[in-house]
Amino acid sequence: MSSSNIHRNNDLTGRNLFRSAELFGRGQRVITGGNARLTIFQRPHPIYFTKGIGVHLVDVDGNTYLDFLNNFTALIHGHGCRPVLDRLHHQLEMGISFSGPTELEVEFAELLCDRVPYFDQVRFVNSGTEAVMYTIKAARALTGRLKIAKLEGAFHGGYDAIEVSLDSAPSNWGPRSVPNAIPYSAGISESLAADTVVLPFNEIGATREILERNRDKLAAVIIDILPQRAGLVPIDPTYLAFLREFTARHGIVLISDEVMSFRLSYRGGISRFGFEADLCAFAKIIGGGLPIGAVGGPSRFMLPFDSTNGKPLVPQAGTFSANPMSMAAGIATMQSLSEQSFQQFEHLGEYARASLNEIFRQNRLPYSVTGMGSMFRIHLRAEAPKGYREAHAAAEQQRKMDMFVRALQDRDVIVSPTCQxxxxxxxxxDHVEEMVTGVREAAQMVEAA
Incomplete structure (x- = not known):
């Protein structure tokens, strides 16, 4: 549906959000913090949405926005994708969930294994956090080791073992070549943090030294080839090649977290670089908008989950794992994603990034953009970051970012709080150009302020 077919609120000086404010007030009385997701909270209150139509969102006050967030990258077909809706409507009549498997999970597993070359088998869970958690458990079971290594600033969900060096700051992050392991939240013990080794992103020499010191204790190295919190900067192919060779040589499991980056190519993120991981954790786009997660890999690395010969090394259950609604939505979503879909993403993504860089240059705005494929991120700095430390927002810059995101909302564009x-x-x-215009106007307003 084009913008011209939808009534738009063009009041750029502040719009009617009274109903959202009212709902947040009600929510504060019964939901700790007022709403149930930290990532969508904003001051003075978040926007409450009522429906999605194609590329647009409509809030409870009747305002319409271009959705350039798509539920944090999960809705690869936008809102109301007809094949997904049709499959869900059919399954709704058949049954929502059962205390037993369905043919759908076999069909979906076959689809994913056919698509990704190194997948022999998959295992379904309910979120990206769960998927990462089980890859780490499997790696520990396979190796008999406890330590894991991760990239500085990379986000891998809400599992204690990888909530380390997620939000460290200049006051505690330590030397660039040997980053400190800083717990993200209260409740993570020092001993648990000590089992997580932090690697400097894209720095082979320093990473080699850290891995050599810990190689006999490492169960896994977990990577994200396009870590959002580390700036949405792509992994260097030579760095990835080094990690693949080192882990294989020393019997360390290489885990690719593709919860977001699975949308980077028809066969997933790491496959785009011509490599294979030992285990892959993925989610978001494969659920068609419903809760889902999955672990995939060669059969020898999936063996810890096998229950056919008794209790598995890593028991994995979950009341809603492989539920038929998520399976139905996932099948329809992935069947509707062709190799041509990703070629179109490449062209449109490159156009968006080039257009943003051009308006920053033309208007002398100290902004930059990073990303790959269908994802990109705007930074309030003239030089694009090279990793987490450059992308880290100090308090003053974060206030500016909050203002920028709000200004984009006033111009009918929804992005993440970090401007992804x-x-x-x-x-x-046309949609990209509408977004670019909104970015220019928002940036000029923020800089004038």
Whole structure:
């Protein structure tokens, strides 16, 4: 549906959000913090949405927005994708969930294994956090070791073992070549943090020294080839090649967290670089908008989950794991994603990044953009970051970012609180140009302020 077919609120000086404010007030009385997701909280209150139509969102006050967040990259077909809705409506009549498996999970597993070359088997869970958690458990079971290594600033969900060096700051992050292991939240013990080794992103020499010191204790190295919190900067192919060779040589499990980056190519993120991981954790786009997660890999690395010969090394259950609604939505979503879909994402993503860089240059705005494929992120700095430390926002810059995100909302564009954006298949050049115009106006307003 084009913008011209939807009534838009063009009041750029502040819009009617009275109903959202009212709902937040009600929520504060019964939901700790007022709403149930930290990532969508904003001051003075978040926007409450009522429906999605293609590339647009409509809030409870009737305002319409271009959705360049797509539920944090999960909705690769945008809102109301007809094949997904049809499959869900059919399954709704058949049954929502059962205390037993369905043919759908076999069909979906076959689809994913056919698509990704190194997948022999998959295992379904309910979120990306769960998927990462089980890859780490499997790696520990396979190796008999406890330590894991991760990239500085990379986010891998809400599992204690990888909530380390997620939000460290200049006051505690230590030397760049030997980052400190800083717990993200209260309740993470020092001993647990000590089992997580932090690696400097894209720095082979320093990473080699850290891995050599810990190689006999490491169960896994977990990577994200396009870590959002580390700036949405792509992994260097030579760095990835080094990690693949080192882990294979020393019997360390290489885990690719593709909860977001699975949308980077038809066969997933790491496959785009011509490599294979030992285990892959993925989620978001494969659920068609419903809760889902999955672990995939060669059969020898999936063996810890096998229960056919008794209790598995890593028991994995979950009341809603492989539930038929998520399976149905996932099948329809992935069947509707062709190799051509990803070629279109490449062209449109490159156009968006180039257009943003051009308006920053033309208007002398100290901004930059990073990303790959269908994902990109705007930074309030003239030089694009090279990793987490450059992308880290100090308190003053964060206030400016909050103002920028709010200004974009006033111009009908929804992005993440860190100004990450992503494309969906219904998007066109017209939608990108509308977003770019909003970014220019918002940036000029913020800089004037």
């Amino acid at each position: 954006l992503c494309l969906s298949t219904p998007m066109s050049i």
